[in-house]
């Protein structure tokens with residue numbers, strides 16, 4: 001299982017564990033099982049409200065196994081929801097940030113203050129003094145470049161080892177090309193054989209932006225795509241793998257980082273057991289040709305037109 005390299009030279013595991021929506025013991029069991037299966041990258045976000053539970057899960061992981069913080073790659077995200085100052089783990093009084101009409105954005109240096117508070121909260125929850133990747137959860141149009149500027153500052157300070165975005169299209173990157181000093185290292189979005197997003201993938205490839213794939217298994221939910229399911233089943237039988245493994249292998253062979261979520265130890269083991277076979281070029285092409293631009297998650301369907 002070779003690691004990939006981000007544009008700033010740091011290593012990143014080729015597959016990760018999605019953690020939404022998992023909490024408490026379910027999350028702890030998933031994190032420990034995932035580590036034992038070989039997962040080293042863990043994805044969360046401030047607005048999954050599970051960073052505190054993830055921090056506690058990590059503490060149990062370090063206690064019960066030989067795992068240590070430095071071998072993990074922890075990803076969290078900055079969202080427009082923020083828990084009130086002083087609380088950890090969020091919950092009730094959610095605020096809406098990063099929108100011009102929000103009363104919470106009226107104070108001077110609001111973006112900087114919110115991001116610093118948010119980061120400090122994430123670090124405290126996750127029981128760590130650095131992050132491996134900090135991603136902007138969505139290209140919030142009113143403050144997109146300003147948020148990115150603050151993320152660059154955190155990167156330069158060394159508190160985050162890499163910075164990136166989620167759900168961004170070519171036009172968002174073009175904005176940053178003009179205004180920013182550091183180009184995003186990661187773009188996390190939804191893509192699958194039914195939603196190949198070829199132009200965006202090419203753009204990311206051309207600009208050395210690593211693609212992290214969320215909701216990588218959702219294409220299997222489209223029950224009406226019979227030809228697709230039949231083909232996946234045929235390929236699964238050929239390799240003695242299951243359909244999920246074929247999809248994840250397809251992602252890996254495109255040089256992307258899928259982050260499937262599972263709360264089940266056997267499925268976690270199976271999801272990472274994809275490094276002992278390869279799809280042929282013909283099979284990759286055939287899978288790519290199922291594209292129908294079917295985006296499953298709402299956040300991947302709409303995007304602000306900056």
Ligand SMILES: NC(=O)c1ccc[n+]([C@@H]2O[C@H](COP(=O)([O-])OP(=O)(O)OC[C@H]3O[C@@H](n4cnc5c(N)ncnc54)[C@H](OP(=O)(O)O)[C@@H]3O)[C@@H](O)[C@H]2O)c1
Nearest residue numbers: 018019020166214215216217218244260261262263264267
């Ligand atoms: N940046 C963003 O805007 C964004 C948006 C959405 C999600 N995400 C991140 O991406 C992660 C993954 O996305 P997701 O959770 O939406 O979807 P997903 O990982 O594609 O699918 C998760 C579902 O698949 C099931 N599953 C996992 N492995 C399986 C297997 N081998 N066989 C059968 N079923 C299996 C899981 O059930 P069990 O748990 O029961 O196994 C769960 O119901 C999230 O957890 C989150 O970290 C990011």
